[in-house]
Amino acid sequence: MSAENIRAVDAELGQQLLKEMLLIRRFEEKSAEMYALGKIGGFLHLYIGQEAVAVGAISTIGRDDYAIASYRDHGHCLAKGADPKRVMAELFGRRDGLSKGKGGSMHLFDRSVNFMGGHAIVGQHLPLAAGVGFAIKYEGKDQVILCFFGDGAVPEGEFHEAMNLSALWKLPVVYICENNRYAMGTEIHRALSQTDVYKFSAAYGIPGEAVDGMDVLAVRESVARAVERARREKTPALIEARTYRFRGHSMRDPSAAIYRTKEEVEREKQRDPIALFRDRLVKDNLLSEMEWQTIEKEVTEIVEEAVIFADNSPEPPLEWLLTDVYRESGSGVRGSGFADPPEPR
Amino acid sequence: MSAENIRAVDAELGQQLLKEMLLIRRFEEKSAEMYALGKIGGFLHLYIGQEAVAVGAISTIGRDDYAIASYRDHGHCLAKGADPKRVMAELFGRRDGLSKGKGGSMHLFDRSVNFMGGHAIVGQHLPLAAGVGFAIKYEGKDQVILCFFGDGAVPEGEFHEAMNLSALWKLPVVYICENNRYAMGTEIHRALSQTDVYKFSAAYGIPGEAVDGMDVLAVRESVARAVERARREKTPALIEARTYRFRGHSMRDPSAAIYRTKEEVEREKQRDPIALFRDRLVKDNLLSEMEWQTIEKEVTEIVEEAVIFADNSPEPPLEWLLTDVYRESGSGVRGSGFADPPEPR
Amino acid sequence: MPVITYREALNLALREEMRRDPRVFIMGEEVGLYEGAYKVTQGLLKEFGAKRVIDTPISESGFTGVGIGAAMAGLRPVVEMMTFNFAILALDQIVNSAAKLLYMSGGQYNIPLVIRGPGGPAHQLAAQHSQSMESYFCHVPGLKVVRPSTPEDAKGLLKSAIRDENPVIFIEAETLYGMKGEVPDDPEFLIPLGQAVVRRQGSDVTVIAYMGMMYRVMEVADELEKEGISIEVVDPRTLRPMDTETILNSVRKTHRAVVAEAGAGFAGMGSEIAAFITENAFDDLDAPVERVTGANAPMPYAKNLEQAKTPSKEKIIEAIRSVAYV
Amino acid sequence: MPVITYREALNLALREEMRRDPRVFIMGEEVGLYEGAYKVTQGLLKEFGAKRVIDTPISESGFTGVGIGAAMAGLRPVVEMMTFNFAILALDQIVNSAAKLLYMSGGQYNIPLVIRGPGGPAHQLAAQHSQSMESYFCHVPGLKVVRPSTPEDAKGLLKSAIRDENPVIFIEAETLYGMKGEVPDDPEFLIPLGQAVVRRQGSDVTVIAYMGMMYRVMEVADELEKEGISIEVVDPRTLRPMDTETILNSVRKTHRAVVAEAGAGFAGMGSEIAAFITENAFDDLDAPVERVTGANAPMPYAKNLEQAKTPSKEKIIEAIRSVAYV
């Protein structure tokens, strides 16, 4: 896809993007319900409000390209094409989950669509993304990887190391910082001495830019440009998508907690990326009320099915506690796939 | 000291700076001899060629201010005012060494002159410097700390974390990157995608500049400015001192190894900071031949004495193996200073 | 004595020590405005202000290094790890700076620093958020390591840790924060580091356990009492320095020992405890020291697998029976 | 059989595996142009070019993460740590990514990665450069850990590690790089991970040791033989998975065991080895398993203190005598 005509959306593409965003939204609203019901445990971080970033960005790449994200990963995983049923089953911790129930919400992986996780240590997956970019280049392929992370990862050392290595070795990685202005309760100006994240790109001599993360087409345009360059010139880029999370940090954190006001949250909700884009499509005559209703209905069905599927999926068998700790060697090396030492009682 | 008239050196100050540089040079030449004789073991990293940086920078601060360095620390430790005898004894691993012989060349510490080490993990002491800056500010003092590190530390995550924290919290730390263009055998353009180290300062919104690290007065001027600002406004700074190491990375690495040519080394030696400064003082009539000879003689004597002192100092007693692992509590808390668990055999 | 939660006990210890000594401050992610991810620092910002209660960016290695540097320069920092899993990112600072500076400087710079926060498994937090890291720290000369199991210990040991002249790794547990217990309100109430406690007297088998596992063992002990098996439960409280005497005295009395540990067993704390007991009390032992440990796998997310990962009461009972030959 | 050094054996293993499999590459500080800080990668840049022999900046966490990411995408990286001390900076990537990705992804992403380099003490490198870190890695489910003591093992085990489908921590020793020995030049010569070897047959006491300590123990065995004490020396070679059978079989024969370890003893590898021996062979033991370990202190610089830090022959002999009651 060429970056030039990327803004020229037709009805089909427009509705597709809208539907993907809405799917994520409804999927997560349902997840929140399921969390309240105790069907989902642990940490559950909702992406609500940020959907335009994952959908806009991932719409610029193919199935064969890669994406990788932090723990706030439902949106990216769904946008990359994972089956919502298996995602929900993973959140439920069931056998048919993407990771057999072993990973949970923070560790979604889907090899079939090159979604590389789901990583819960802030900053940790940036070097992994560089590694995938390294492998692409090593094998002479023309894929790219999109690496999504929060503003909270910028102060971490691994941000710096990954930027420098990617820039130094010219790796096809597009780093997309989803700047929602908060890392848990820490507003960005309390975490960074210089808060325009995209400006870090200058320190590494790579392209960087800020983009309105509530505008799916703006994200799409910016990322498409970076993707094209990454494919062609193997140049990484740093894109700062300015966005906002409408909910709390996780289900344990109220949406308008001590660190931000109700007014601020309400104001930001006026920028709802889904409502904005729907209105735009309607205004441009690319979406009728009937089509909208159809999309809503389809999305609701997908989510309902996902819940039913997840709920019907059995718990993982207890033996699975000890599988997938090591992969047996396929190389025929005797012993190299030895089992772990015998369990002490 | 005010930064304005800092270039106006009189004979006394000029000769003082020259003498300090020469002391470091001769001290290290002697250390190399002692290493060859087996009196010194382990790693020995010579500072030869870079003396103007430590001497110029440290000449701008007082005894009560702090300095901290990497493993290439003899120059900084001596410039900060440590007793050459005890430094040499430390290199010899003797009882009267600064660290009782337990630290060695890479771990010089002298609390009496606020020299905070001597750290051998690349990048590790940058956050420590920020911590000292934090303490200064916390206690409402007007000290500063100079933190010296190599170009090789820039790609490390801790460089980034320390810069950001110091800038964010406005700590009185002057970071001085001694860019000698190599980290062991890795030339800077093979380690950093953007090689003007001082430009990183922009990413943190702090002052930064490059300075000729072979010109003791230029270093002095630049650092004095940063020190003044740090004292007054509690602003950190990043100074890149462009310099060169005349010897190998350590005594185990030949001076002109595979990674650089003999010609390059010879060319750089033309910029010898000591010769340059001596010539300048002579030209400005601030140094006579006789004075120069006196300086040489004094310095040689200091170094000779240091060697004799070190050689006469006994080995540390074997019981010291297990002392200084824990500090006994002075607070009267029963047990909190408990000894380590009994040694298994 | 006032009954307060484990969380409140920690909070009180911090408050008292910060009131007592102006050099004590606390820094970490979300400790100030947010009052702690687990609310341990509730109210501290209000009482002590932003100078002494410092919110940090997500830079574990950086701010741990800041803590160590500040300690070198005379302050007494308490660094909160939001959870101890993130301490791996700061491990170089902990191992190579905090633990060694006193030694490398020949006794010049001691590091009076506490690094505290919750560790170990909680509720379905999965592999990267459920690690028991105490054996890492315990292996490092120069560090002290505390695992406080009760509200009283939480207060008394944290206060001692803050007054200690050395770096202390203080690993709490998310699962205990809400637990209530009697806690002295005397601001000079201290529990020395390096003293184990016998939680329950018994004569047949010694079980060594701390934190959540200790409570599970206490329940097991109640159950087995009905069968006439008498369990002595020893809680080390401080893992380094380990109070080997209290443990050995107990074993010399019961002649049988089991170590119960939530973390993965291989090269874990239980290995050390089992090894020193055997080394020092071999002739008193009527059976090998048995370890009951977490499975040697990462922590799974699914609830049923998670439960199976940590030693069950059944497994503890089985181990006790095997050493008691009943 | 050709006689080559340990260093050459490693070099040969790398070469052979890189020739065999184009997905294998090596990255690390100074591995290319400089040919390795310890020259293990000598000639590799020339033979394989800069695409497969990659010099890295000093960014341990970063380039280890790059290795892991590349492994996720199908390559088979060998990451050199200039020395293993610096792996602490990459520990989060090793523990939280490399070791857990297979599990967290429910079996989708295995990480065929080798992290290798010298570890343990060398010559007067002082506290920050002389650490024995194997117990850290051994504690982590999902990692394999190798410590090869001979040139032959260095080659055969490194080749198996590279062919393994899992992350393998391969810790060499600077002090052994120059050691010579017979090494098969067969490119299919492999030593399976997880197999210990009996270095010396004996009947009175089993001593478990690896790397430099193993050689010291062999010398001790020679000396004690003259007194009529017969020592069996077992070298685990792979620490995780540990070949418990070979060790237990030996102990069941000799009824006495000593573990000798260079690193600090508290919560070290010796603890694990002593613990499992006691657990599994208690009734066969005529004496407690004794640990002879490095002192529980950081490594001092001074030569005499450095020597005293690591267990001497005298200490090993003393331990052997104490378990043999002679």
Ligand SMILES: Cc1ncc(C[n+]2csc(CCOP(=O)(O)OP(=O)(O)O)c2C)c(N)n1
């Ligand atoms: C290394 C590390 N430190 C701390 C945490 C705890 N933590 C989880 S998410 C988070 C905030 C991250 O914020 P940001 O990167 O902006 O992402 P967002 O949650 O806004 O999507 C923190 C501190 C962690 N997971 N990893």
Ligand SMILES: Cc1ncc(C[n+]2csc(CCOP(=O)(O)OP(=O)(O)O)c2C)c(N)n1
């Ligand atoms: C974290 C870490 N990685 C690697 C090393 C090994 N090492 C010691 S010095 C050095 C080069 C450092 O170069 P630079 O920072 O430029 O300082 P210079 O030696 O030029 O003074 C390396 C790689 C180390 N000590 N610490």
Ligand SMILES: [Mg+2]
């Ligand atoms: Mg954020």
Ligand SMILES: [Mg+2]
């Ligand atoms: Mg350099």
